[in-house]
Amino acid sequence: xxxxxxxxxxxxxxxxxxxLIALGYTMVYGIxxxxxxxxxxxVMFGAMVTITVISLLTSAGVxxxxxxxxxxxLLVAIPACMLLGxxxxxxxxxxxxxxxxxxxxxxxIGLSIVLQQAAILIWGRNYIPFPPILDHETIDVFxxxxxxxxVGIVVLCISLMAGLLVVVEKTKxxxxxxxxxxxxxxxxxxxxxxxxxxxxxxxxxxxxxAIAGVMVATNYDQxxxxxxxxxGLKAFTAAVLGGIGNLGGAVAGGILLGIIESxxxxxxxxxxxxxxxxxxxxxxxxxxxxxxxxxxxSGLLGEKxxxxx
Amino acid sequence: MAEVxxxxxxxxxxxxxxxxxxxxxxxxxxxxxxxxxxxxGAGKTTMFNVLTGLYTPDEGTFTFDxxxxxRAPPHIVxxxxxxxxxxxxxxxxxxxxxxxxxxxxxxxxxxxxLGAILRTKAAREEEAAIEAKAWELLKYVGIxxxxxERARNLSYGHQRRLEIARALATEPKxxxxxxxxxxxxxxxxxxxxxxxxxxxxxxxxxxxxEHDVKLMMGLCDRIAVLDYGKKIAEGVPEVVRKDPxxxxxxxxxAHS
Numbered sequence: 001x002x003x004x005x006x007x008x009x010x011x012x013x014x015x016x017x018x019x020l021i022a023l024g025y026t027m028v029y030g031i032x033x034x035x036x037x038x039x040x041x042x043v044m045f046g047a048m049v050t051i052t053v054i055s056l057l058t059s060a061g062v063x064x065x066x067x068x069x070x071x072x073x074l075l076v077a078i079p080a081c082m083l084l085g086x087x088x089x090x091x092x093x094x095x096x097x098x099x100x101x102x103x104x105x106x107x108x109i110g111l112s113i114v115l116q117q118a119a120i121l122i123w124g125r126n127y128i129p130f131p132p133i134l135d136h137e138t139i140d141v142f143x144x145x146x147x148x149x150x151v152g153i154v155v156l157c158i159s160l161m162a163g164l165l166v167v168v169e170k171t172k173x174x175x176x177x178x179x180x181x182x183x184x185x186x187x188x189x190x191x192x193x194x195x196x197x198x199x200x201x202x203x204x205x206x207x208x209x210a211i212a213g214v215m216v217a218t219n220y221d222q223x224x225x226x227x228x229x230x231x232g233l234k235a236f237t238a239a240v241l242g243g244i245g246n247l248g249g250a251v252a253g254g255i256l257l258g259i260i261e262s263x264x265x266x267x268x269x270x271x272x273x274x275x276x277x278x279x280x281x282x283x284x285x286x287x288x289x290x291x292x293x294x295x296x297x298s299g300l301l302g303e304k305x306x307x308x309x
Numbered sequence: 310m311a312e313v314x315x316x317x318x319x320x321x322x323x324x325x326x327x328x329x330x331x332x333x334x335x336x337x338x339x340x341x342x343x344x345x346x347x348x349x350g351a352g353k354t355t356m357f358n359v360l361t362g363l364y365t366p367d368e369g370t371f372t373f374d375x376x377x378x379x380r381a382p383p384h385i386v387x388x389x390x391x392x393x394x395x396x397x398x399x400x401x402x403x404x405x406x407x408x409x410x411x412x413x414x415x416x417x418x419x420x421x422x423l424g425a426i427l428r429t430k431a432a433r434e435e436e437a438a439i440e441a442k443a444w445e446l447l448k449y450v451g452i453x454x455x456x457x458e459r460a461r462n463l464s465y466g467h468q469r470r471l472e473i474a475r476a477l478a479t480e481p482k483x484x485x486x487x488x489x490x491x492x493x494x495x496x497x498x499x500x501x502x503x504x505x506x507x508x509x510x511x512x513x514x515x516x517x518x519e520h521d522v523k524l525m526m527g528l529c530d531r532i533a534v535l536d537y538g539k540k541i542a543e544g545v546p547e548v549v550r551k552d553p554x555x556x557x558x559x560x561x562x563a564h565s
Contacts, residue, residue, distance in 0.1 A: 171428075172415075172418070172432070172435075172439070175404070175411060175412055176412065178401065178404055178408075179401045179404065182403055183399055183401060187412065188383060189361075189384065189387055189393075190387070190413050190475070190479065191384055191387060191388065191416025191417070191479065192412065193384075
């Protein structure tokens with residue numbers, strides 16, 4: 001029974017990170033109908049920049065508590081990723097705004113490869129360990145354990161997601177974003193600057209992605225130029241599972257996917273009589289993706305796509 | 310005499326081989342209800358789209374309220390004071406009626422994105438002002454009781470009114486309505502007529518495209534008639550309705 005609880009807790013941590021990244025996919029899709037496959041690489045850059053900043057500080061002899069160092073790293077990584085997101089939209093997607101849907105999709109995949117190669121040039125091909133500045137003190141929950149760090153990750157994810165929902169539902173910016181997603185032409189007629197709104201969407205999604213990247217790196221204690229690919233694909237799955245274009249759906253889909261994956265990893269050995277081990281956990285995410293695409297393509301919370309008059 | 314608000318001259322618009330507007334001139338006076346009629350395919354909607362910046366005319370002049378709006382993009386036209394509604398209603402369907410009108414205030418408000426996120430005092434005050442104005446406009450068109458309904462759930466007549474409220478939120482000097490009575494029953498049409506007169510009496514000039522000739526004759530101060538991309542008549546309704554060219558355009562050639 002404690003395996004079950006343990007895997008639920010692990011899944012919750014993993015799932016809230018998926019959810020944070022999935023929001024980046026779903027926001028961009030909601031506003032311009034584009035799957036930004038380069039979003040995973042923004043997540044990777046967030047992790048890499050933070051590690052670099054922390055390493056520079058510690059090698060310069062700065063002694064600060066671990067969480068403060070991480071915070072400083074984030075304060076560099078978040079604006080860096082926001083800028084990256086802004087440039088991605090401006091350079092790669094905006095010129096293709098009125099092109100057939102396939103063109104920006106291929107561009108997105110190409111861009112993702114370009115960014116991976118850029119990361120190799122900057123950080124090399126090796127796994128980069130997260131500096132050992134955070135202690136992993138555990139808390140006991142009915143026989144299962146969770147680290148304080150993981151509790152922090154979940155709390156931060158939930159606060160960020162709640163904050164985003166408030167921005168989208170309650171502010172002028174959010175109203176303009178929703179108007180743009182429902183009818184860009186008419187939103188433009190009402191004085192909404194559609195280009196600014198699209199930029200803002202990329203920038204906000206990238207900021208969340210940067211934070212998620214750091215969470216991934218601290219949770220697995222390492223970062224890698226290729227890390228964005230798999231985590232991005234899973235977050236995309238989460239967005240599809242929840243109903244792409246739907247913010248609440250991305251959150252629900254992310255958490256659900258994290259839990260499904262963790263439970264799958266925990267029990268796959270027993271289920272297959274030891275034939276498959278827990279390193280096959282990735283297959284669950286993609287089984288979920290295939291099942292959703294076959295049985296409920298609009299996702300759990302997805303409605304029929306709004307018509308774009 | 311009456312002050313000219315909108316003046317276009319020598320407007321041409323071609324789509325490939327189709328000469329949709331052929332040397333059309335119109336002037337709309339401040340404070341009037343001006344009607345644009347014509348048989349199907351006469352170029353009414355093309356004219357309308359030229360006036361609201363959705364189409365760029367090939368030739369001509371376009372001045373509005375002292376500003377040159379020739380080939381100006383739609384948001385500049387809206388900022389200049391021309392707001393429109395659409396023949397096929399185009400609301401933000403997943404947003405509430407109130408939010409739809411609040412979006413209309415965008416063009417007259419200035420707090421930036423950052424202010425909205427940080428919830429600065431200025432941004433919060435502006436937001437409150439936007440909401441108050443939106444309520445006022447919903448009351449004005451008589452649908453404040455459904456303010457929190459999603460636009461898609463409103464009745465057809467209410468959607469029309471909401472679109473008018475959203476257009477009014479941009480504080481237009483000229484409100485352009487594209488077939489607002491289409492699909493309405495006689496009662497709704499009568500209510501709409503009252504609303505348009507109220508809007509005019511409150512100082513907004515109204516431009517109307519409509520198939521319902523009877524409605525137009527009773528409502529408009531002046532009417533222009535388009536046929537095959539040309540203006541064939543313009544003037545007060547009593548004169549226009551007796552114009553042989555107008556009768557011919559609507560009923561076919563006179564029986565000798």
